[in-house]
Every structure is written in C-alpha cells, then in structure tokens.
Amino acid sequence: MERILDIIESIANEKNLNIDDVKARILKAFESAAKKLYGSECEYEALINPTTKNITLYQKILVVNNDDERLDNEHFISLDKAHEFDKSLEIGDSLNYEINIEDLGRTAAGTLSREIEYHIQRLIEEKIFEKYNAKVGSLVFGSVTRVDSEENTFIEIDEIRAVMSMKNRIKDEKFKIGDVVKCVIKSVRLDKKDGIKVELSRTSPKFLEALLKAEVPEIKDGGVIIQNSARIPGKKAKIALYSTTPNIDAVGATVGIKGVRINAVSNELNGENIDAIEYSNEPAIFVARALAPAIVSSVKIDGQKAIVSLVPEQKSKAIGASGINIRLASMLTKYEIELEELTNATPVGQINNEEGLKNLKALFGDL
Structure with a gap:
C-alpha cells in the first residue's frame, strides 16, 4: 500500500488521535491481516519507509538446526540454507521475506480493511477510557437522552453516553429526556464486547x-x-x-x-x-465533633470502637431521627460508636484539667 503515512495522518486528524499511536495500530493491523491470510504459524512484521511513505510487510521464517523436525513446515528454514542468504544468521534468528497482501485480491483487501477499522476503533476506545477514568470522582454535566423500563437514566456527556442506575439516583428523583443533570463519574469500564461503560452517580x-x-x-x-x-x-x-x-x-x-x-x-x-x-487528628475530639448537634461529656477510644459518654437529654440528639446522626458520625470517623448515659456530667472540653490538657496537646503539641 502506497503513501501509508498520508492515510495515517488523515486518520489521526479526523479522530483527534496521536499520529504515532495510529501508526502503531496500522502496522499491527497489517500483521494481524497477514496472519489470517498467510497462516498464524509464522510471525510477520510491517515497516514504514519514511522516505517513500510506503509500507512493507515481511514474513519471518525461523532459522533452526539442519536436522530439526520442523523443517517440513514452510515457516522454518535450516541454518545451512539460511546462510545462502545471509552468513550472519544464527539459530533462533529470522529470515524475512517480503510479501504483498494486495497480490491476494479483493478478499485480502477486505480482510485488511476490517483489521484497520478494528484496531483504530480499539485505539479510540482506549483513549476515551483513559480520559474518563482519570475523571472518576469529578463533577460532570450531561443531557438525558433516555430512561429505560428499569429506570436507568442515560446521559450524553461529550462523546460518550453514560448511565446512571436507579441506585445511583437520589430517592424520588425523576428525570426526563432533555434534562441537564449534574453527577460524578463513579466508575469506568472497558468491555471488549460492549465497549466503554461509564457509570454516573448522584448518591x-x-x-x-x-x-x-x-x-x-x-x-x-x-x-x-x-x-x-x-x-x-x-x-x-x-x-x-x-x-x-x-x-x-x-x-x-x-x-x-x-x-x-x-x-x-x-x-x-x-x-x-x-x-x-x-x-481533628485526635480521634476522641473528632468523634465528639462528628456527633453534633449533640454535646458529649467524654469519648474513650478502644481499638476501632469509640465509647461516648453523655447526659440523657443529649442522647436523642446523638442518635438522630431513625439513627441517622450516629450512623453518619460512625461512617465519617470510621469508628463504631457506643453511647453511655451519664448523670451530672460535664460536656467534652470541660471534663477536668488533665483531660483538657491532653486535648490541648493533641491540637497544639506540648505547651
């Protein structure tokens, strides 16, 4: 194929791809096509002449011992015969024969065309995957294009169509076609069969x-x-x-x-x-703050458990409606929180001089 560099440059510009990446995939497409057309037992190498802008495809024949049992196969050549072409060749080296896919006619041209299309499409998908995988956790905007029967919301973001499942949607939210939605990219997956899958979330x-x-x-x-x-x-x-x-x-x-x-x-x-x-990097103080609006009397850290003492009237505030406050405090601090009721207790920070000094040291170091 002549002037392959012009074709590579055209594909790179049209698809907004790096020209070296396109070049590598085109060469791989030629080699894959050769395996399908000439046999997969042999290795092939495609090279581009930068001066002529032509591509040359070589079949690599493996050099083996003179008595090797594989010599009956056309993909192997004896050391003695190989030396007739190049005296420097050794066992394990390859003797390259130039081949031309175009000589095989229309069927070969179709095979090569499909291989080029396949490898360029994989390159495009990989670049899109890299782009959006780097944006996991980032805020994005998109327009709703479809909502299916399972309430999956499909959202168009630039060159991709991402999906937000019902579990990733805030309860009672409803979207319709044309709505502009804010969300974050939760995950990106590259599937060989289905291509790129971008999962969005608002939860x-x-x-x-x-x-x-x-x-x-x-x-x-x-x-x-x-x-x-x-x-x-x-x-x-x-x-x-x-x-x-x-x-x-x-x-x-x-x-x-x-x-x-x-x-x-x-x-x-x-x-x-x-x-x-x-x-606060002092766990007891952090747990106490996380339980706000409740005012706690003391916090004792025991491994991954935080034992929180507080007066009875603060307990309902610490727990919150349906336990929501204590659950969030536990999620935030990564501690299992256990509440203990006290009587005549003082809020944290007013416990005693010794505890107060400990908290100050935690915040500011030795005074």
Missing part, C-alpha cells in the same frame, strides 16, 4: 465533595481540605474539613455568609441537610 459522597469544590473557592484552591464525607442520600450528610492556613476558617468558608454556599449544595441534593465539622 456517592464524592458527588457532595465535587459540588462543594465547585461552590467553595477555598476548597477549589486548596485552602480548605475535605478530609472525609458521609451521606445518606437525600436525607443528611456530614463533611469533615480542615484549613491549610490559620487565616481561613474551614467550616465558615464552606458554609458561607448566612449559609449561602452550603445551602446551594443542599438544594442540588434535593434538600439534603449537611453538617460541616472541623476535622
């Missing part, structure tokens, strides 16, 4: 984090870090934050003046209530 904690990043400049700029988040979609969420500089109040910046920032995110989540708390 993942990463969706909450992505919305906050878009709404709060301090989070986007790295002045405020989201340490962790937990959600019961459509009902309540908790997010742990810390500031990378003393000039920024992590919780205040995230909530915004009169709650404008956190409310904008809550509205996108169908009114989901969001508790923003300040993260």
Whole structure:
C-alpha cells in the first residue's frame, strides 16, 4: 500500500488521535491481516519507509538446526540454507521475506480493511477510557437522552453516553429526556464486547465533595481540605474539613455568609441537610465533633470502637431521627460508636484539667 503515512495522518486528524499511536495500530493491523491470510504459524512484521511513505510487510521464517523436525513446515528454514542468504544468521534468528497482501485480491483487501477499522476503533476506545477514568470522582454535566423500563437514566456527556442506575439516583428523583443533570463519574469500564461503560452517580459522597469544590473557592484552591464525607442520600450528610492556613476558617468558608454556599449544595441534593465539622487528628475530639448537634461529656477510644459518654437529654440528639446522626458520625470517623448515659456530667472540653490538657496537646503539641 502506497503513501501509508498520508492515510495515517488523515486518520489521526479526523479522530483527534496521536499520529504515532495510529501508526502503531496500522502496522499491527497489517500483521494481524497477514496472519489470517498467510497462516498464524509464522510471525510477520510491517515497516514504514519514511522516505517513500510506503509500507512493507515481511514474513519471518525461523532459522533452526539442519536436522530439526520442523523443517517440513514452510515457516522454518535450516541454518545451512539460511546462510545462502545471509552468513550472519544464527539459530533462533529470522529470515524475512517480503510479501504483498494486495497480490491476494479483493478478499485480502477486505480482510485488511476490517483489521484497520478494528484496531483504530480499539485505539479510540482506549483513549476515551483513559480520559474518563482519570475523571472518576469529578463533577460532570450531561443531557438525558433516555430512561429505560428499569429506570436507568442515560446521559450524553461529550462523546460518550453514560448511565446512571436507579441506585445511583437520589430517592424520588425523576428525570426526563432533555434534562441537564449534574453527577460524578463513579466508575469506568472497558468491555471488549460492549465497549466503554461509564457509570454516573448522584448518591456517592464524592458527588457532595465535587459540588462543594465547585461552590467553595477555598476548597477549589486548596485552602480548605475535605478530609472525609458521609451521606445518606437525600436525607443528611456530614463533611469533615480542615484549613491549610490559620487565616481561613474551614467550616465558615464552606458554609458561607448566612449559609449561602452550603445551602446551594443542599438544594442540588434535593434538600439534603449537611453538617460541616472541623476535622481533628485526635480521634476522641473528632468523634465528639462528628456527633453534633449533640454535646458529649467524654469519648474513650478502644481499638476501632469509640465509647461516648453523655447526659440523657443529649442522647436523642446523638442518635438522630431513625439513627441517622450516629450512623453518619460512625461512617465519617470510621469508628463504631457506643453511647453511655451519664448523670451530672460535664460536656467534652470541660471534663477536668488533665483531660483538657491532653486535648490541648493533641491540637497544639506540648505547651
């Protein structure tokens, strides 16, 4: 085939692909076609002459011992016979014969065309996979194109059609064709049979984090870090934050003046209530903060369990409606939380001088 470089350049420009990647796939297509047309027992190598822009295909004949039993096969050549062509050849080397697929006629041309189409399509899919796999957890926008009988919502995002299943949709949400939907990319899968599968979500904690990043400049700029988040979609969420500089109040910046920032995110989540708390690397303090709006008296860490003492009137606040508050606090802190009722107890931070000093050291080091 003549002027293959021109064809490669044309494909690369049309499909927005790297020219070297296209070149490698075209060569692989020629080699795959040769295996189908000439036999898979032999190896083939396709090369491009950069001066003539022509492609040359070689059949590689393996050099073996003079008494090798495989010599009856046309894909092997004895060492003595190989030396008639090239004295430098050794056992295990290959003697290359030039072949021309076009000499085989229309059937061969069709085989080559299908191989080129197949390998270029795989290249396109791999590049799209790399692009969207790098965006897992990122916020995306798309238009609804279809909702099937199982309530899977198909959303068009740039060059792909992604899917959001019912479990990844906030309860009671309904979408119709033409709706513009915000969501995060939950996962990307490349299936040999079905191609690229992009799964979207509005229930993942990463969706909450992505919305906050878009709404709060301090989070986007790295002045405020989201340490962790937990959600019961459509009902309540908790997010742990810390500031990378003393000039920024992590919780205040995230909530915004009169709650404008956190409310904008809550509205996108169908009114989901969001508790923003300040993260602490001292587990007892972190657990206590995570149980807000309850005020706890003390927290004892025992392995992966946090034993929380509090007065009876604070218990219902710690648990929350249907246990939602304590569940989220546990999800956020990664501790199993056990509540113990006390009488005549003081809130955490006012326990005693010894405990107060311990908490201060946890925050600021030795004083």
